[in-house]
Amino acid sequence: MNTRPPENHAHLAETTIESSQVFRGKLLDVRLDRVRLPDASEATREYVKHQGAVVVIPVLDGGELLFERQFRYPLGRAMIEFPAGKIDPGELVETTARRELLEETGFVAEEWRHLGVMHPCVGYSDERIEIFLARGLARQSGQNLDHGEFIDVLTLTLEEAVAAVRDGEITDAKTITALFWAEKALLSQW
Structure with missing residues (x-):
């Protein structure tokens, strides 16, 4: 802080x-x-x-990170991202994080840690994205996706995810920023 x-x-x-x-x-x-x-x-x-959004870094008990693959129309391709979503009016940011993790992956988490905030496009937007680390994951249900939303869930180790950034496989700004925070938080440096 x-x-x-x-x-x-x-x-x-x-x-x-x-x-x-x-x-x-x-x-x-x-x-x-x-x-x-x-x-x-x-x-x-x-x-x-923009009303703001959250991004969740879900950490499985074995240390792997939970990601999503979703087609992003403006780019014309599927992207690898952490679970994320926009904050509903009047909603607490942790409530948004919990909701998005459950809806998009079917998982709930016992431990939540707010890591920080990012502003992805300061030159043309007031959007803020609140970054959360989620641990103690348990599968609650299957995905409960919004209408028109199609998402594959996958896992990567921290090392694999960092390599995917280096190799250009992960280019999503919120995911790259969250990985930076995850690397520090998971290695107990922050």
């Missing part, structure tokens, strides 16, 4: 003059804002508002 007090960087701040919604879908809320820059000039900012 970061114990440093927040720093004030007011000399870098941009202030909103006008904000408009360009598009609103089920997932995306696209905005176009006119802002005042630190030098008093104006600029526009296009960005996506």
Whole structure:
């Protein structure tokens, strides 16, 4: 946990003059804002508002990590990822993590540890992803996937997963970031 007090960087701040919604879908809320820059000039900012998400690092008793393989339409291919999902309005982030692990893999966990947060696309989105480590896994049921969701569940050792990142087999940003946290947490360095 970061114990440093927040720093004030007011000399870098941009202030909103006008904000408009360009598009609103089920997932995306696209905005176009006119802002005042630190030098008093104006600029526009296009960005996506997002309700936030979680990613879960599920660790089996033998030390293997539980992953998913899911087709991602924008990339036109199946991706290897940790279980993850968006936070429902008013939902606690650990509740989201527990729900997504169960729905996507059929597993529940006894131990939960919040490791941190990441912001995957700071140049064009306010999305945050809360990172959780889940241990003491037990199969509760089969997958209970959302309509139109198709997921294979697979296991990799930490070493295999890191090698998959190095070899370009895992390229998902939230999974790579979570693996960084997992490596530190599982090797008791953090």
